[in-house]
Amino acid sequence: MSEGMNRRGIRPRFRFGIERPGRTTELREVLPFRRSWIAIVFLAAFDLAFLIPAITTFRQAAAEWSRFDSLFDLVGALFLTAWLMGWSIGPLVMTTILLLMLFGREVLKARPGAVEIWLGVPGLGFAAVYDPARMRNLRLVTPPPKSGRSWRGPHLAFDYGANSVRFGSNLGQADLGDIESGLESATGTRIGRGKPSPEDLQGEWEVPEFARQLAPSKRAGEQASEPDFEQPGLFTASAVALLLANLVPLAGAAFLGWSLSDVMVLYWAESAIIGLFNVCKIAVIGRWFALAAGPFFLGHFGGFMAVHFLFIYTLFVKGITGSDSGGDLREVALLFVSLWPALAALLVSHAYSFFVNFIGRREYRGRTMSDQMSEPYARIIFMHLVLIFGGFGVLLLGDPVPILILVIVLKICMDLVAHRKQRQRRKATAPETGASA
Numbered sequence: 001m002s003e004g005m006n007r008r009g010i011r012p013r014f015r016f017g018i019e020r021p022g023r024t025t026e027l028r029e030v031l032p033f034r035r036s037w038i039a040i041v042f043l044a045a046f047d048l049a050f051l052i053p054a055i056t057t058f059r060q061a062a063a064e065w066s067r068f069d070s071l072f073d074l075v076g077a078l079f080l081t082a083w084l085m086g087w088s089i090g091p092l093v094m095t096t097i098l099l100l101m102l103f104g105r106e107v108l109k110a111r112p113g114a115v116e117i118w119l120g121v122p123g124l125g126f127a128a129v130y131d132p133a134r135m136r137n138l139r140l141v142t143p144p145p146k147s148g149r150s151w152r153g154p155h156l157a158f159d160y161g162a163n164s165v166r167f168g169s170n171l172g173q174a175d176l177g178d179i180e181s182g183l184e185s186a187t188g189t190r191i192g193r194g195k196p197s198p199e200d201l202q203g204e205w206e207v208p209e210f211a212r213q214l215a216p217s218k219r220a221g222e223q224a225s226e227p228d229f230e231q232p233g234l235f236t237a238s239a240v241a242l243l244l245a246n247l248v249p250l251a252g253a254a255f256l257g258w259s260l261s262d263v264m265v266l267y268w269a270e271s272a273i274i275g276l277f278n279v280c281k282i283a284v285i286g287r288w289f290a291l292a293a294g295p296f297f298l299g300h301f302g303g304f305m306a307v308h309f310l311f312i313y314t315l316f317v318k319g320i321t322g323s324d325s326g327g328d329l330r331e332v333a334l335l336f337v338s339l340w341p342a343l344a345a346l347l348v349s350h351a352y353s354f355f356v357n358f359i360g361r362r363e364y365r366g367r368t369m370s371d372q373m374s375e376p377y378a379r380i381i382f383m384h385l386v387l388i389f390g391g392f393g394v395l396l397l398g399d400p401v402p403i404l405i406l407v408i409v410l411k412i413c414m415d416l417v418a419h420r421k422q423r424q425r426r427k428a429t430a431p432e433t434g435a436s437a
Helices: 036-066 071-103 173-187 198-202 209-214 237-255 260-321 329-337 341-359 369-396 401-429
Strands: 015-017 027-031 105-112 114-121 124-130 135-141 157-158 163-167
Touching: 015 260, 027 173, 036 071, 036 157, 036 260, 036 369, 071 114, 071 135, 071 329, 105 173, 114 173, 135 173, 157 173, 237 401, 260 329, 260 369, 329 341
Parallel strands: none
Antiparallel strands: 015 124, 027 105, 105 114, 114 124, 135 157, 157 163
16 A cells, blocks of 8 residues: 555545456456564564553443532543543554454456555455556555564555555565556556656546535636635735634623632633544544544544543632532532523634635645644634633632633634634645646
């Protein structure tokens, strides 16, 4: 399969699902698949070592969910569940690799206009589909000993755009000749030689179907251009939506008697909204790989959010009200119910930015899952530092409205600056290509 996830140049089409042997193909060959029993034993031992804490934590979380009756019990259950989600990615990946090492196989398929390399267990797997007209330099490769690819032994490789694709195990020169002639006969295309063309290195980005529907359409005959990125500024549509959403808590503090605890809970909920849409962004960028990255992000972000809410509740909500309870869940629910207009406004604002900027203007171009997973933290941590220091100032002065309004204004300014920098960064990192998405 392809080395890494380099987004430079053309890319194959990926799909995950059930193998369809009955599908019309001119060539279908099950490739030799080398198995290292030493590696299998070591991986099984590591997998078992990771599974034991996961099973223990699952039992603890199940026990917490079966008997919680206060906020502290709920936070404990949520934290254990979030930790379990993040930790489980390790044994899940290792178990998948172990099953592939034990029962996996590679299947090479070809038909006019498509070459497919299918990897999985019998009946279920992952496939990469390549355009034979853009395949180059099919060759036999012997990896150096003790390298990351030595388990394959002599195998085949070809160039696709700026990347090399490797497949098969324990193959020889005769296999190279047979497979090359079989591919060319099945596809009706001769495999090229030499360096990639500028078009192959420029490439196109695959766009989800719903993104195609939301992206600005091009008139017939109009030359493809760069995505319509929103120009950075304080008076763009998404910046105005963010400003209006932030004015709701300002009005609540000035005219509705909202306290510091109300504002802290509201901005905690906004962090949760940011995390929700960040999962959506990870799904757009990573596609099938988001099945692992999404739960991992939810695990560590969810644990952070659970502990952070307990911190807010203990220092601000409980401290202000003087309640001695352990956090009655009905009282906690009423905190959010009373804030529903501001919550709805913030949800609409972030949804507008996601669909219009990230999807409609294709800001996902040039982004990686690693970038996206870390993006919410800088903004959220800085925002909460401002709120916490401002909040302590309010507590020391008896919760006066002017200082509370100042905290909200500082948060609005920080949000707008972060929003503007985000638009600038994404415009700067967008691929400089004339290809249409």
